[in-house]
Amino acid sequence: MAVVSEPVRAPVIIDLSAPQLRARLREALAIYVAAMDYPRGTEHHRAPMWAEHMSRPGWRAVGAVLTSPGVSADLEAAPLVAITYGYRGAPHQWWHQQVHSGMRRAGWSEADAQQTLSNYFELTELHVHPAAQGNGLGEQLARRLLEPRTERIALLSTPEVAGENNRAWRLYRRLGFADVVRGFTFAGDNRPFAILGADLPLAAGSEPAG
Numbered sequence: 001m002a003v004v005s006e007p008v009r010a011p012v013i014i015d016l017s018a019p020q021l022r023a024r025l026r027e028a029l030a031i032y033v034a035a036m037d038y039p040r041g042t043e044h045h046r047a048p049m050w051a052e053h054m055s056r057p058g059w060r061a062v063g064a065v066l067t068s069p070g071v072s073a074d075l076e077a078a079p080l081v082a083i084t085y086g087y088r089g090a091p092h093q094w095w096h097q098q099v100h101s102g103m104r105r106a107g108w109s110e111a112d113a114q115q116t117l118s119n120y121f122e123l124t125e126l127h128v129h130p131a132a133q134g135n136g137l138g139e140q141l142a143r144r145l146l147e148p149r150t151e152r153i154a155l156l157s158t159p160e161v162a163g164e165n166n167r168a169w170r171l172y173r174r175l176g177f178a179d180v181v182r183g184f185t186f187a188g189d190n191r192p193f194a195i196l197g198a199d200l201p202l203a204a205g206s207e208p209a210g
């Protein structure tokens with residue numbers, strides 16, 4: 001029998017309470033900066049925003065930590081490799097107002113925009129450390145985050161990418177996210193984004209081939 005001297009570390013998905021994420025905020029923001037390839041220092045601007053989001057109604061977070069198989073895992077101490085969170089959308093929120101005006105500019109009627117935005121969960125952040133990407137972890141995290149939600153739909157924004165050719169786009173399409181607004185620009189940011197939405201609960205997934 002082969003003896004493995006270095007145990008392979010397997011990610012374990014865990015719910016994160018607000019105090020648990022607060023205690024891991026630097027670690028979580030480091031994953032965000034590495035995953036998005038943002039310049040160092042971005043995490044300092046983002047920290048107060050992520051902390052404020054934790055107090056919003058319906059906030060929920062899920063992470064993935066690395067543990068060693070066969071070793072009784074101390075999940076609190078295990079290193080984080082992926083993070084996702086979101087909260088219930090509400091009309092006073094900046095993101096909600098931006099999306100509402102984007103929908104109107106894109107031709108949505110006021111009634112349809114209001115109906116869509118009346119009961120949704122905003123999937124705010126989803127990031128897997130580059131070293132852990134490409135193994136289905138992002139999908140597991142998104143499903144775990146959205147699984148208990150009672151809102152009618154989930155909404156998110158993601159940067160536009162030529163041909164929708166990146167992991168985020170493939171993941172969102174696989175999960176059933178459809179176009180709400182394309183080529184949308186948030187106030188103060190020139191980059192085009194897509195606003196995507198999926199009915200909740202998400203449709204069940206299929207096992208990856210291979």
Ligand SMILES: CC(C)(COP(=O)(O)OP(=O)(O)OC[C@H]1O[C@@H](n2cnc3c(N)ncnc32)[C@H](O)[C@@H]1OP(=O)(O)O)[C@@H](O)C(=O)NCCC(=O)NCCS
Nearest residue numbers: 035127128133134135136137138139158167168170171208
């Ligand atoms: C987008 C992101 C969260 C996706 O997470 P991920 O773990 O890399 O991706 P997925 O869960 O979709 O899985 C990736 C691949 O593994 C494959 N896969 C799924 N389950 C698998 C399994 N059990 N074993 C092996 N591979 C598997 C998928 O088919 C997928 O292939 P594809 O990307 O070629 O389509 C992650 O890549 C990331 O953080 N990217 C940078 C930041 C970012 O773009 N965030 C979103 C901004 S809105």
